[in-house]
Amino acid sequence: MTGLIFLAAAIAMMTALAGYRGVAIGLFGVSAVAAVLWLDRYMTEPLKLSF
Amino acid sequence: MGQLVRLGNAAGAAAIAVILLIAFGLQFGLKELPCPLCNLQRAAFVLCGFGFLLNLRFGIQPLHYGLTLLGALFGLVASGFQALLYIAPGTAAHGAPVLGLHLYTWSLLLSFAVIAFVAVLMIFSGRPEHHNTDHQTALRFRGVSRLAAYLLIAATLANAANSFLLCGPAECSDNPTSYWISKYLPS
Numbered sequence: 001m002t003g004l005i006f007l008a009a010a011i012a013m014m015t016a017l018a019g020y021r022g023v024a025i026g027l028f029g030v031s032a033v034a035a036v037l038w039l040d041r042y043m044t045e046p047l048k049l050s051f
Numbered sequence: 052m053g054q055l056v057r058l059g060n061a062a063g064a065a066a067i068a069v070i071l072l073i074a075f076g077l078q079f080g081l082k083e084l085p086c087p088l089c090n091l092q093r094a095a096f097v098l099c100g101f102g103f104l105l106n107l108r109f110g111i112q113p114l115h116y117g118l119t120l121l122g123a124l125f126g127l128v129a130s131g132f133q134a135l136l137y138i139a140p141g142t143a144a145h146g147a148p149v150l151g152l153h154l155y156t157w158s159l160l161l162s163f164a165v166i167a168f169v170a171v172l173m174i175f176s177g178r179p180e181h182h183n184t185d186h187q188t189a190l191r192f193r194g195v196s197r198l199a200a201y202l203l204i205a206a207t208l209a210n211a212a213n214s215f216l217l218c219g220p221a222e223c224s225d226n227p228t229s230y231w232i233s234k235y236l237p238s
Contacts, residue, residue: 001222002090003215009097010207016101016108017200019189028101028118032125035094039129042087042225047132048139 001038005031052175053111057196059172060106063119063165064199067100070161071206075213077154083146084217084227091129092158093210098122099165100203107196110188111176116169123169126162130155145226 012027074093078085085093102119106112133155137144144153152160192200217223219231 001220002087002094002218003211003213003220005094006097006207006211006214009094009101010204010211013101013104013200013204013207016105017204019108021105021109024105025114025118028098031094032098032121035091035098035125039088039091039125042091043132045136047135048142 005034005038052177056111056172056176060103061196061199063168064100064103064107064203067096067103068202068206070096071210075209077149081147086145086226087223088129088133089154090214092126092155095122095126095129095162097207097210098125104200104203107200108188108192116173119169120166123162123165126158130158130162134159
């Protein structure tokens with residue numbers, strides 16, 4: 001899944017270089033939302049903050 | 052001043068690419084495979100680099116800086132969470148320290164640095180370059196700017212390949228000890 005996030009970001013960058021800013025920002029949004037959802041999936045371990 | 056800000060954005064994109072390449076170097080040098088949170092911190096840097104790249108290609112605009120700041124905030128959350136996981140005394144940390152700090156701590160500091168850097172660039176940016184045509188901005192996208200953009204894209208694609216080889220198409224283990232692809236390679 002992280003590989004797909006990187007891939008979407010790379011395609012967004014290449015799309016931007018080709019001059020399609022709207023599409024690039026859309027792809028950026030997709031990869032950013034996927035990254036946030038994936039982070040939420042891994043933020044399960046409880047923090048041991050009191051010692 | 053515009054030239055200086057453009058150079059700053061090129062330096063930002065190149066710095067993000069160098070950070071990603073250093074992470075690669077440490078991965079192979081120290082033979083430590085990145086954990087899922089570590090990979091997400093790398094993704095955060097890629098998201099930061101995207102805003103710099105848009106500034107180089109389409110001209111300086113607040114929207115592009117906003118995207119970089121969102122990437123940096125994501126990096127702060129991912130690295131901050133991992134730093135807090137190991138903050139209690141006696142808790143085993145993840146990975147070997149580099150120059151006295153663990154990589155997630157470096158990631159936390161670098162995310163703050165990106166925010167500070169963008170703040171400085173925004174102060175010196177002046178008015179947005181909305182008035183320029185795409186042809187004008189495309190003409191200025193050459194030399195160092197183009198090199199920095201290509202370097203960033205290459206580093207992002209390398210990370211995509213690395214993540215796929217490490218985790219495969221699905222979920223990565225919390226503490227990977229071998230590459231996913233190694234299961235399918237003859238030993």
